[in-house]
Amino acid sequence: MVHKITTIGFDADDTLWQNEEFFRLTQDLFYDLLKDYADPEHLAGRLLQSERKNLGHYGFGIKGFMLSMIETAIEVTDQKVPASVIQQIVEAGQEMLRHPIHLLPHAQDAVEALGRDFRLVLITKGDLLDQERKLAQSGLGEMFDAVEIVADKTPQTYIRAFMRHGNGPDRAVMVGNSMKSDVVPAIEAGGWGVHVPAKFEWEIEKAEAPVEHPRFRVLRNLSELQPLISELA
Known part of the structure; x- marks a missing residue:
């Protein structure tokens, strides 16, 4: 046949x-880290803009997502984001890369x-x-x-x-x-x-x-x- x-x-x-569920959980952490600078809805929109823009540079995946979060954090805080927040974003991305x-x-x-x-x-x-x-x-x-x-x-x-x-x-x-x-x-x-x-x-x-x-x-x-x-x- x-x-x-x-x-x-x-x-x-x-x-x-x-997969996407873990991205959502990390985004929630990202919103919480920057809650003193912007509300979640605004952060979500800015992060999505960064992701769209950066696809051509970083491609798809966790590393590009992490870099887009860092870029968004720098922009929405007018470059005042504490180093401790950047560190927590990096650690969150690394945790995603280790997730079973x-x-x-x-x-x-x-x-x-x-x-x-x-x-x-x-x-x-x-x-x-x-x-x-x-x-x-x-x-x-x-x-x-x-x-x-x-x-x-x-x-x-x-x-x-x-x-x-x-x-x-x-x-x-x-x-x-x-x-x-x-x-x-x-x-x-x-x-x-x-x-x-x-x-x-x-x-x-x-x-x-x-x-x-x-x-x-x-x-x-x-x-x-x-x-x-x-x-x-």
Whole structure:
């Protein structure tokens, strides 16, 4: 039997394991550290501006987030932020880099089950060392046929990945929590985009859902992935 689908791509952060929740907790600490200078809503807006601006410099991940917090702290305090506050921001970022991995429900079962019949490719963006650490701690690393840690996710990213590790994007499915990074560009590349919404969504990752596209699907959680793949394949 010839399968229409031969390759399945998985996002990592907030698809297979928790991630954004730890960013939210660190942001709350950041707001508390600077409560004498600005209210949380103002700080949130300024931090988001810094993150957007700095993506081109630092890329995605904890280190860029930490540097954006420091930059925001300097700006909102007119360069009066105490060194002790900067130190606590750095320590909070380091704690994030040490945080243990918590797999999301059904993640391991889905990867194990689908790995028996399909090529699996982990396609994730962020800091190379941190993503490698998380993958190693997750216990899922050996279940993937290939791992792509990329600077950003565009249609060309998926075309290259699925040509390199599969039979091209038209016979591939990309599974992830981000509409902007995991779903839309995968569909634009010619593949299937499967959205598995996470508890938290980073503002920068928001995008309109391609609800009319025949290759777009939404799942409540990863327990629904294997039945969907069986249907598509």
